[in-house]
Amino acid sequence: MRKSKWMMLLVLSMVLSLFLAACGGGDKKPADQGAGDDTKKDPEVTQEEQVLNIIDSAEIPTMDSIQGTDAVAFQVMSEVFEGLYRLGENGQPVEGIAESHTVSEDGLVYTFKLRDAVWSNDTPVTAKDFVYAWQKAVDPASASQYAFIMGDIKNANKINAGEITDLNQLGVVAEDDKTLVVTLERPTPYFLSLTTFATFLPQNEEFRTAQGENYGLEVENLIYNGPFTLTEWKHEEGWVYTKNEKYWDKDTVKLDTINVKVVKDPATAVSLYETGQIDRVGLSAEYVDKYSADPNYRTYGEPTLFYLKLNQKNEALANLDIRKALNLAIDKEGLADVILNNGSKAAYYAVPAEFVTHPETGEDFRAKYGDFNKTDKEKAAEHWKKGLETLGKDALSIGYLTGDTETAKKIDEYIKNQLETTLPGLTVELQQVPFKQRLELDDAMDYDIQNAGWGPDYQDAMTFSDLWLTDGGHNKMAYSNPEYDKLVNDAKTTLAGEPVKRFEALQEAERILLEEDAALVPLYQRGSAQLWQPYVKNVYVNSFGPDYSYKWAYIEGKAK
Structure with missing residues (x-):
């Protein structure tokens, strides 16, 4: 989702602080099925306490639906608005x-x-x-x-x-x-x-106008028309969803309360799960082997991509050879298989695999061109040397903007090491900040390299392709190529009624973005390893938009 994702950003995935946009899912199952029970139960029969306890790894950046850009905000908005x-x-x-x-x-x-339908203040929608x-x-x-x-x-x-x-x-x-x-x-x-x-x-115009600049800042500055309301929001600590008794379909909603804590440390998150304080946890690499045999363990593949954005306002990053060097220098297989170890896979593309298919042949989007810029450290060093000569330098120091979770730190230390050991004279300066601050720095284009991600907003390649249009709302890295713009804009307009030509135009646009321009550095297509308590039923996991849907969820079979 950066939806313009994006960026995408996954509730409970401990790499969420890397997410800039978006939202993501994949071939995921509802929670009741994923826990090993493929028979849906009748939620009407349970009389158990309907309370779900979960975590997220970042504060809600905004509750203004017009300004939302990230997975955390989109998840919350999907539960309290409709x-x-x-x-x-x-x-x-x-x-x-x-x-x-x-x-x-x-x-x-x-x-x-x-x-x-009515808003929570009884005003009609x-x-x-x-x-x-x-x-x-x-x-x-x-x-x-x-x-x-x-x-x-x-x-x-x-x-x-x-x-x-x-x-x-x-x-x-x-x-x-x-x-x-x-x-x-x-x-x-x-x-x-x-x-x-x-x-x-x-x-609601009247309510929003009355709140002025305070709109969306606290629970009392919002009205709701979704399945839940926000009844508590402790900034940087967590929030509480409560069933909305004024929701038009309230009888379908079984959960009375969803408690969300902000937890950035994977070890703390796992401890909370083991002690029964939360009902679901995302596993970082060091916990996957330990829990992979657990009956409540699940892995998901997702159409969510993570990559390094290269801000071409920086003189060095405006140099094609420098960008190609950065693309070729990182062992992405090691990143996915060892550092993440959660079902993620190395990515050499800007539109994910197993997301959309050719309208005529049914082939995956990746079938035509496959991978771009496969790791080649020798070629990386050659491009690096050439780039430095063009710039008249023998060394470079480049800032690297990233998140502040423990998993983010491990990923970025790995990338820093890969780049510095492959490219002589490079110093990578890590800037690890909270998620909301990173979004602000991205918006201001106040960074050199940034670890970011995008999950789809809808099921079409365009949700990834139009991110990189010149001056696009989520470009924010000064990339511009008229040929790329034309292909993407044609796919939006003149080719809208020609699905085959439209699809192939977006494939060609991706080739220009990566093969010709090396405009960004794809890293991995996200997977997620999680533990879910088996008594959590009917949580829908989405392949685009908000990561989860809780409207139909319920608790059944929890030990007293």
């Missing part, structure tokens, strides 16, 4: 505030009928709440980094670029309180899944 649709079982969109929808024959006009929030998201004055995800809506890009100043020209209209009409620029097959994403959430 849009037209939400992600249900197997990552499929299910009705949320929308009771139903119709689509015009040309695929351009979606008409949503809204159900009777209306079509105007969606119009207000969506207009605010594309308004240049909001500076939303995710405004681009609205780009399929008529005039969204022109408004965001300042070419149209009248927000009412956005293709979204409240015909009445219960009817929302959305007009698109072009047919968008994945539009319904887009409506599950945080930037498409509604906001």
Whole structure:
């Protein structure tokens, strides 16, 4: 998700502080199945205390859905807010505030009928709440980094670029309180899944305006229309979800409380699980072998990528040979298999494997070009020497922005060692900061190299490809290539109705990004090793958007 992910960012995965965007899942099962019970139980029969205890590795950066950019915020927003649709079982969109929808024959006009629903302050949720929030998201004055995800809506890009100043020209209209009409620029097959994403959430204008600059800063500065509300938020310590008794589908929600603690140290997290204080834990490499035979152990593959962003505002990183050297210098297999040891695999690409397939042949996106910039330390040293000669230097010191969890520190010490031992004269200066601060530094482009990640916002290669458009909201590394821009923009516009050409244009764009420009350094496609208590049932794990869905979860079979 940087959704513009991204970046993506995985609740309970102990590498979350590396995530810049996004969200991620994969071929994951609901918790009740993953624990070894493939038969879903009837949640109506259990009378047990419905309390789930979990951890996250970072503070919530924002609760303003217009400003959200990361996995932590998106996860929380998905539980306490609700849009037209939400992600249900197997990552499929299910009705949320929308009771139903119709689509015009040309695929351009979606008409949503809204159900009777209220905010937690008893104010009705209306079509105007969606119009207000969506207009605010594309308004240049909001500076939303995710405004681009609205780009399929008529005039969204022109408004965001300042070419149209009248927000009412956005293709979204409240015909009445219960009817929302959305007009698109072009047919968008994945539009319904887009409506599950945080930037498409509604906001109540009257409440938000009344809160002013305090909106979203504390629980009392928010109103909720989702399955849960935030009843406690201790910054940097944790938060508490409580069942929303005013939610339109409250009878489906079985959990009364979800307690979330912020824990950055894997050893502390495992200890909390072993002592029964939390119900799920992500395992860092040193714990995988110990627990791999545990009946409650699971590994997941995910369409979430981690990579080094190379800020070309830095003179050295603007040099192609320097970038190629950095790409070739790191043993990514060792990173995935030894340092992570959790089902992650080395990545040599910018669109993940086993995520999307060719619309005609069914081949994976990776089939055409495969891997780019495979590790070659000798070639890395050659490019490094050439780059230094061009720069007129014999040594370089480069800053490396990263997270502050224990797992992040191990990963980045490994990368620092790989780079410094392969590239003579290089000094890598680690800057390990809290997740929220790293997002701020990324937004300001105040870094040289940054360890970042992205999980998909929707199931299409575009969710990764448009990250690197010139001046894109999540580019933030001064990368620009007109040919790349044209391919990606054509895939958004003129090729929208030609799925084969569109798919192949995005494959070619990726080749330019990595083979020709070495614009970033892919590291690994994330896997996750976790322990789940078997009494946690029906938690849906998503392949895009928020990592988990708790609306349908419940507790059953917990020892007294």
